[in-house]
């Protein structure tokens with residue numbers, strides 16, 4: 001009799017046992033993976049609070065990176081919840097948790113809607129996007145994202161993509177280059193920078209981040225060379241990775257895909273990105289055109305949850321890369 005009761009007890013709790021076992025195994029494997037600091041997640045607590053996670057919900061982290069946000073989401077999901085982690089970078093995939101509640105999707109997040117349909121979800125309960133590049137990108141010299149190293153001009157997040165920074169720098173017209181530096185880098189000297197690039201490449205192609213930085217040094221603002229170089233490199237990276245187009249498509253898909261009450265949480269690092277996010281939340285479109293019903297109520301499918309947030313002073317001091325972050329949270333109506 002006692003034996004039978006014990007057996008029933010174990011049988012009825014087998015799912016919980018398996019779940020706890022997978023949690024311990026996962027935690028051990030994550031600890032091993034985290035010994036190399038791929039990326040420190042920004043505004044982790046604020047972003048998680050924004051997602052308002054339901055333990056049995058379906059969530060998408062569109063920018064897995066080092067998985068800091070994803071792991072914290074998994075910690076709050078129960079055995080019936082599921083998280084899809086997107087990243088277009090192969091390096092990010094190597095850090096994906098081995099957890100049956102997690103699926104890594106190696107893809108650009110612009111295809112979010114297609115992937116969710118493929119996995120059988122008409123709606124999801126929350127979407128997180130922490131835009132831009134990871135510390136891993138900036139710290140790995142050979143990826144060509146940083147002016148701190150001399151490396152081939154690459155800057156692709158997706159190693160399978162055909163457009164590289166080398167192509168942009170050597171093949172775009174002077175006017176195209178000036179537009180990119182002005183729009184995506186907000187560089188005051190955008191025309192002079194573009195002209196200098198075109199003049200230099202007429203003698204020989206510009207191959208490395210070092211050559212490009214050296215070429216720019218006499219043109220950039222005195223005393224603010226590093227800031228201007230950072231803006232210039234940011235502009236090239238945004239162009240190489242088609243970041244604005246991907247963001248536009250993703251915001252449209254996310255708005256449609258969220259279930260009523262579902263949350264959209266977006267961390268941006270650039271004013272153009274932030275404007276798009278702000279507009280889609282306010283009006284349901286990227287231009288910020290507001291439409292109202294006959295009673296004057298907004299027809300936007302999203303409503304803002306609280307105000308835009310920035311990292312605390314402590315976080316900014318502890319993680320200087322968080323400094324330009326802006327967090328916006330919205331709920332599907």
Ligand SMILES: C[S@@+](CC[C@H](N)C(=O)[O-])C[C@H]1O[C@@H](n2cnc3c(N)ncnc32)[C@H](O)[C@@H]1O
Pocket residue numbers: 039040041042062063064065066067068069070086087088089092107108109110130131132133134135157246247
């Ligand atoms: C700022 S990091 C995210 C860091 C992550 N939240 C963490 O805690 O480690 C951005 C990541 O998103 C990826 N990414 C950026 N744009 C993407 C896009 N359009 N589609 C898929 N992945 C993208 C980058 O490769 C990078 O790994």
